[in-house]
Amino acid sequence: MNAPLLDVAGLSVDFATYGRQARVLDGVSLQVRAGQHAALVGETGCGKSVTLRAIMGILKSPPASIAAGSIGFDGADLLTMPARQRDALKGTAMSMVFQDPMTALNPVFTIGDQLATIIKYADRRMGVRRDKQGRKQRVIEVLDQVRMPDPERIFGAYPIMLSGGMRQRVLIAMALLNEPRLLIADEPGTALDVTTQAEILALLNDLVAARSLALLMITHNLGVVREMADYVYVMYAGTIVEHGPTEALFERPSHPYTQALIECVPKLSGTSTFKGIDGTIPDYVDPPVGCRFRPRCPHRHDACFERPPNVTVGANHVAACWLRQPAEEVA
Amino acid sequence: MIEAPLLEVSGLTKHFPIRGGIIQQRVGAVRAVNDVSFAIRKGEVFGLAGESGSGKSTIARMVVGLYRPTAGTVHFDGSDVSGLIGGRDYRKQVQMVFQNPGSSLNPRRTIAQSVAVPLIFHDYPKAKIADRVAELLEMVELPRNFAIRYPHELSGGQKQRVAIARALAVEPRLIVLDEPTSALDVSVQAKIIDLLAGLAGELGLTFLFISHDLSLMRNFCSRVGILYLGRLAETGSTIDVFGSPAHPYTQALIGAVPVVSDEEAALKPSIPALSGEIPSPSRIPKGCSFHTRCPFAFEPCRQIDPEFTIVGQGHEARCHLLEERTATAATVPVSPVERSAHP
Numbered sequence: 010m011n012a013p014l015l016d017v018a019g020l021s022v023d024f025a026t027y028g029r030q031a032r033v034l035d036g037v038s039l040q041v042r043a044g045q046h047a048a049l050v051g052e053t054g055c056g057k058s059v060t061l062r063a064i065m066g067i068l069k070s071p072p073a074s075i076a077a078g079s080i081g082f083d084g085a086d087l088l089t090m091p092a093r094q095r096d097a098l099k100g101t102a103m104s105m106v107f108q109d110p111m112t113a114l115n116p117v118f119t120i121g122d123q124l125a126t127i128i129k130y131a132d133r134r135m136g137v138r139r140d141k142q143g144r145k146q147r148v149i150e151v152l153d154q155v156r157m158p159d160p161e162r163i164f165g166a167y168p169i170m171l172s173g174g175m176r177q178r179v180l181i182a183m184a185l186l187n188e189p190r191l192l193i194a195d196e197p198g199t200a201l202d203v204t205t206q207a208e209i210l211a212l213l214n215d216l217v218a219a220r221s222l223a224l225l226m227i228t229h230n231l232g233v234v235r236e237m238a239d240y241v242y243v244m245y246a247g248t249i250v251e252h253g254p255t256e257a258l259f260e261r262p263s264h265p266y267t268q269a270l271i272e273c274v275p276k277l278s279g280t281s282t283f284k285g286i287d288g289t290i291p292d293y294v295d296p297p298v299g300c301r302f303r304p305r306c307p308h309r310h311d312a313c314f315e316r317p318p319n320v321t322v323g324a325n326h327v328a329a330c331w332l333r334q335p336a337e338e339v340a
Numbered sequence: 341m342i343e344a345p346l347l348e349v350s351g352l353t354k355h356f357p358i359r360g361g362i363i364q365q366r367v368g369a370v371r372a373v374n375d376v377s378f379a380i381r382k383g384e385v386f387g388l389a390g391e392s393g394s395g396k397s398t399i400a401r402m403v404v405g406l407y408r409p410t411a412g413t414v415h416f417d418g419s420d421v422s423g424l425i426g427g428r429d430y431r432k433q434v435q436m437v438f439q440n441p442g443s444s445l446n447p448r449r450t451i452a453q454s455v456a457v458p459l460i461f462h463d464y465p466k467a468k469i470a471d472r473v474a475e476l477l478e479m480v481e482l483p484r485n486f487a488i489r490y491p492h493e494l495s496g497g498q499k500q501r502v503a504i505a506r507a508l509a510v511e512p513r514l515i516v517l518d519e520p521t522s523a524l525d526v527s528v529q530a531k532i533i534d535l536l537a538g539l540a541g542e543l544g545l546t547f548l549f550i551s552h553d554l555s556l557m558r559n560f561c562s563r564v565g566i567l568y569l570g571r572l573a574e575t576g577s578t579i580d581v582f583g584s585p586a587h588p589y590t591q592a593l594i595g596a597v598p599v600v601s602d603e604e605a606a607l608k609p610s611i612p613a614l615s616g617e618i619p620s621p622s623r624i625p626k627g628c629s630f631h632t633r634c635p636f637a638f639e640p641c642r643q644i645d646p647e648f649t650i651v652g653q654g655h656e657a658r659c660h661l662l663e664e665r666t667a668t669a670a671t672v673p674v675s676p677v678e679r680s681a682h683p
């Protein structure tokens with residue numbers, strides 16, 4: 010297996026809130042390899058977006074500060090490399106597809122203007138020379154790749170002239186402009202209707218596969234995870250509670266939180282029970298000692314006051330829970 | 341047993357004028373809802389599903405009397421209420437829970453003040469209001485001391501519970517739920533749905549449930565209507581519509597739902613993915629409004645708007661393919677595409 014392109018290890022992020030420290034990410038580790046479609050899944054407030062921002066280097070500091078850990082990209086640590094070097098990677102080697110196609114585009118500039126500007130600044134950082142015509146050509150090429158009908162016309166169009174699905178395509182094109190190696194997608198297609206969402210996800214899948222990009226996608230929709238990702242990280246209250254290959258994780262969810270979360274999703278077969286999960290996500294200033302899911306866990310016991318071990322429950326499948334026994338060594 | 345429906349909507353239509361030019365002449369119309377008819381029996385949960393722009397919310401607003409229909413009628417318990425904008429008696433019978441609990445509660449009012457608004461409006465005895473609010477909070481499983489809190493102190497799920505308590509305050513018979521859980525996480529959504537189902541049983545409530553989440557609808561509604569561009573494409577019992585969807589749009593919609601198990605994936609109709617997006621309701625395509633995206637469109641679809649074809653008991657769909665089938669074979673067709681397991 011090739012070395013991971015993105016290697017986040019033991020990442021902890023603190024936020025200063027009114028003089029108190031909130032540990033919002035607590036030892037998050039995740040890896041994405043070239044050609045892999047990884048998903049980070051969790052509910053509102055679990056730290057998905059903070060993780061993504063920390064990786065992209067767009068966390069606002071203060072209030073945020075990175076307390077521990079490293080973010081390896083292609084073997085180098087993003088957190089210790091010189092700022093100039095890191096900036097050169099942003100939007101070029103690693104880029105991001107933003108969530109909301111309605112607000113991520115500037116309404117007063119044409120699509121072409123906005124995309125060409127990104128190329129212009131990326132070129133400057135990378136020391137590439139390209140004239141205006143060259144930039145336009147590249148924009149139209151990428152718009153065509155995201156299957157935009159009539160890219161020449163779209164180049165001159167304003168965001169308001171496009172539908173939600175088309176705007177989402179523009180955002181995908183935006184992320185692909187500089188041929189990134191890592192693509193981070195924040196809730197792709199969530200703001201769209203199901204039929205449009207299906208189309209966008211299929212497009213994203215094709216684009217990523219054709220270029221064997223590393224994809225890290227962030228979502229709260231387990232259905233989307235199952236259909237898009239081949240490896241899943243489940244996040245709860247700033248910690249990774251379980252990770253494993255998609256199929257194994259959906260078939261044998263091993264952390265009580267993952268189990269409850271899958272249970273909560275309404276089933277097309279009409280067999281949902283609507284039990285939900287009792288309680289709410291904890292206060293990050295004073296999180297529960299030991300396992301952060303303990304107060305809401307139906308299986309909690311005394312051991313849960315200690316931080317749970319990462320137990321290997323199957324091939325590449327790990328759950329952070331005291332209840333799990335290590336699986337037999339998988340050959 | 342034939343029982344008169346609690347709510348009967350017939351031929352409901354709503355067009356919003358588009359004005360333009362210097363004297364604000366009427367230059368066109370957004371045809372948001374076109375000739376929609378359905379009936380809800382007492383104790384039933386009727387679901388209206390559709391994508392954005394399909395007219396779901398406009399129908400909800402006409403049902404509760406926030407919009408006056410352009411044409412058609414709304415009958416509640418046998419009497420015509422379609423013209424009754426602001427009718428007090430009707431307002432007491434029908435309440436609504438809105439989509440975003442963050443913006444449907446006044447941030448400057450305490451929870452008790454918000455829940456008391458409908459009580460004060462309907463002249464509930466002042467001395468009993470505090471007790472009634474406490475009782476309502478208990479019904480939605482919130483602690484009593486929440487009465488003195490403000491919305492910003494509550495989580496999204498708790499705010500939605502408050503909105504439900506407010507809707508229950510005047511003991512309505514019908515509650516219109518406009519995407520009540522779409523702003524919430526799945527674990528919270530499950531709790532809210534569980535609460536609503538419990539209340540429906542306990543208080544004998546009837547729900548008009550509006551959502552774009554088909555999986556949720558499959559589990560919560562007894563009958564559903566699928567809307568496309570302000571028209572009903574298909575209606576029937578939940579089991580029929582999901583088990584053997586007759587309209588290509590319904591099939592595509594169910595086929596596009598992301599699911600979490602192989603078992604569910606096998607239930608999805610295999611139909612080519614739809615291309616393009618829902619057209620603007622101000623420029624509805626001629627003929628069948630779905631023909632521009634339908635993978636099976638043929639000549640008549642571009643010319644003639646199909647009527648409802650009965651495909652099963654209480655199960656109807658508006659599609660030319662079904663008319664063809666019924667004309668050629670006397671048997672009732674199940675679906676224009678053969679259903680097969682999803683790969």
